[in-house]
Amino acid sequence: MTRGSSGAWIGIVRPATAPIPFGAALAWPRVWLAIVALVWLLAGCVHGPEPVTGDPWARHEEAGQIAFDAGRYRDAERFWRSGLDLASGEMVHETRLLVSLARVAESMGQYDQARRYAAQALEEAHAIADPVLEAAALRVLGLVARRLGEPSAAFDYLRRSRALVQRLGRLAEEAETVRYLALVHQDLGEDAEAERLYRQALALSRDAGDPSGEARVLNALGGLHRLRAEYADALTRYRESLARREDLGDRAGQALVLGNLCLLYQNLQDHTTAIDHCERSLALARASGSRSVEANAHNNLGIIYQARGEYRRALAAYRRSLRIKEGLPDPPGAARTLNNIGELERRLGRTERALAAHQRALQLREEIADRPGQISSHQNLGVLSLQLGQYDEARDHFLRALTLAGGDGRAEAVWRALDGLAQVHAATGAQPSAIFFGKLAVNRLQGIRRGLSALDPSLRAGFLADKEGVYRRLAGLLIDAGRFAEAQQVLAMLKEDEYFEFLRGVPDADPRSTRASLTLAEAPSWERYQAIQSQVVALGREFSELIREEPLTPADEARLERLEGELDLAARGFRVLVEDLRAALASEGRSEFSDADWRFLPGFSGTLAQLGHGAVLLHYFVTEDRLRLLLTGPDANTPVLHRESPVARAELNRLIWSYRAKLVDPCQDPAPEAQALHRHLIGPVAEDLRAYGAKTLMVYLDQSLRYVPLAALQDDDGFLIDDYAVVIYTAAGKVNLLSPPVLGWRVAGLGTSAAVGGFSPLPAVRDELDAIVKLDPTDPRGVWPGVIFVDEAFTAQRLQRVLNSDYQVVHLASHFHFGPGSAAESYLLTGDGERLDLQRMKLGRYPFTGLELLALSACETGLGGAAGDGREIESFGAIAQDKGAKAVIATLWKVPDRSTADFMEQFHVNRHAGLTKAEALRRTQLAFLRPDQHGPLDSVDRGVARLEDDRCPSQASGYAHPYHWAPFILMGNWL
Structure with a gap:
């Protein structure tokens, strides 16, 4: 808690209308209120220091601050109201308590009440010429305006507050005000400006020697980076904030940051580390009495349990969180938990409950102008509508999420919305449109992965684990459409990433170098998409810049009104684009997507021709219900061939593991599995290989197929090596592939x-x-x-x-x-x-x-x-x-x-x-x-003890078993 020259809190304010309805508490005798406060303080003295003064209103003020810091907002409100009653006639103390009441009202989502308290405090602070309290009241008014979706007013209040504390040289309070300004910019999607202000606030906190303020800014910076999917930077900032709070012994602050770290590790699919941070957060929140952070910890644990498929535990955790948040009350937090409950109910197949929870969450978020929350609600409502087969509703929700997400800053929200649109179009039979949006989603994911190089390899792999389906869905659509060269390109992104994960920091292996190429038919739609997105961002920027100007002239007011209309039109442009795209691409027909037109994609036929020796490239692609094969020959005029085997992923994996178990034991006969795998892996292309005159198979293996030694596959005529030499084609070796051999x-x-x-x-x-x-x-x-x-x-x-x-x-x-x-x-x-x-x-x-x-x-x-x-x-x-x-x-x-x-x-x-x-x-x-x-x-x-060959004496005199030569x-x- 930052205090002014008169000991005033430098934070929030309260209203100027009277009388203020204090409810039943006003009917209590003042002596009784004082006794209650004193008993509460004696029972809870472990939560904070004893009051520094014997004044009765001061005791209530201190008790309220302890309750507020612990997230017990109703208790804080009760103490501050009673303190305000006791301080009647003491203008400085009364004004300070009005600021505090405004702050707690804002925290509980009672924005009109908060505004009245803050306005009254501002009036009284001005009357007693206390600029410190005046600045504090302005800050609260700015926060309330932000919550009510009034950025123009928020900027005005916060800038006036900053000007006051700047004149007084109060660096810590200026840092806090700048942090609030950054929040408003962040709400508007102006992430670059928000980051600039956060860094400015960080410097001010350090100059002021205020480690607590520094910790708050670092935590806010971490949140911005996490929102933008800049996970390495987020991890750094959160850890720095946590270290400051540990030095201060701030248990409630530690609990808050640990909760954020929990969410970050959940984003990266490291559930074990996430749960550890959540449980530490929960323990510290309970120890410090921080009810709001405790509620967040329950919510975060629910997210992890849900990701692990432990739905009952997840639902119980969510409900505990919601009870606390509704009791505080905490509307933004309640909306987040309702959103999570809706997603869990959807997964459990209880669609009516899911719909009710999501709609209630969206309503709360619209009431408090929570833009990032609205994006999440629309995204989840889109997923639910898609599941219910309500495709028009799903499309509209995804488009709304895309519009709210705006520019490049919200990459996580953008790729999810684009992937949702791809799934809607695929479900309605508009495959070309689905491919287009699938490519945009994949390319946005590729951009996010660019910023992960500083993370531990296990975290980078975890990030991709739940997103691999986006790549595979796109590849499946491309193969279904006969667009095999593009499918190979998308699959190579996963392959390159695996290579990159093991070879971190190697530029040639960095997956950011690859993007899904757009066809000649798709390019115009991409240009329109970029134009609409740029228009939304530009109009939003102009809107934000204009509303910062106070006072607004009549011309400014007129321009604002026009801008709102133009923003609405630009947002509608996304929907028009979708409709036009569906019609335009559908009319192109399959011939548009023949391999003859892919001159701009890296072809491989020329390379195979130069290699000679009957070389072909055989690319395997494992899906849930079948195995797909892409065969490229040395003739550039012959398209890539697509073949299939009707073997499901699970069946194929069981076959592979059974095969491996027999291969590594020379006492067992792997022939049955070797023949079955030959039917799946070679049988579909056997005639094509003979037609090509193939002699050397360059194989690009997918998933568990990489454990299969293809040379040992068998058919009725013998082993695969009877007819072909087998080479593993890798991203790492492509640079030297054509290097001529050295003879000696x-x-x-x-x-x-x-x-x-x-x-x-x-x-x-x-x-x-x-x-x-x-x-x-x-x-x-x-x-x-x-x-x-x-x-x-x-x-x-x-x-x-x-x-x-x-x-x-x-x-x-x-x-x-x-x-x-x-x-x-x-x-x-x-x-x-x-x-x-x-x-x-x-x-x-x-x-x-x-x-x-x-x-x-x-x-x-x-x-x-x-x-x-x-x-x-x-x-x-x-x-x-x-x-x-x-x-x-x-x-x-x-x-x-x-x-x-x-x-x-x-x-x-x-x-x-x-x-x-x-x-x-x-x-x-x-x-x-x-x-x-x-x-x-x-x-x-080599690498193991001894092989007990006496179990199979028939193998002891030779090396014919594949165990010896196939690895x-x-x-x-x-x-």
């Missing part, structure tokens, strides 16, 4: 053979490196000239020096630990026992530039990321490719030591014979299918 290699082999760092020994490593590297011309073994560093000679520093030398191949044979979650949890074991994690390798001086091949002869080096559906499977390979490696051989599971050594030797022999890397890998895999060509299996695994995948340049 120099190899640096590094390995760990001894037991070190708690890992088992790898006795075959020395033999593996000796078989690959010829140390000098007299060496009887070896394929390529080079050097070997084993055990103690293999250090992180040695690897750095090798990578900075002129070797074409680096061959790493060691243990590799895959830790899902982040690059820091996955590491390569060096020969001296050091755990070289991928985070260090990515950020440190480990250049892979110029490498023709990085061979990762270790376990699970082809896996990456935290998701169970196979995202970020590139992992170690993607890092190496991004840092310059043309190609990487990696593994999909834990591989046995002896067979791996033999596999790598055979691969290099085949490559030395002049085969491409892809063909050399295929020939090696085929060789492993002939067990009589190999010696007995040494069962020590090896080639990524990147395969020439």
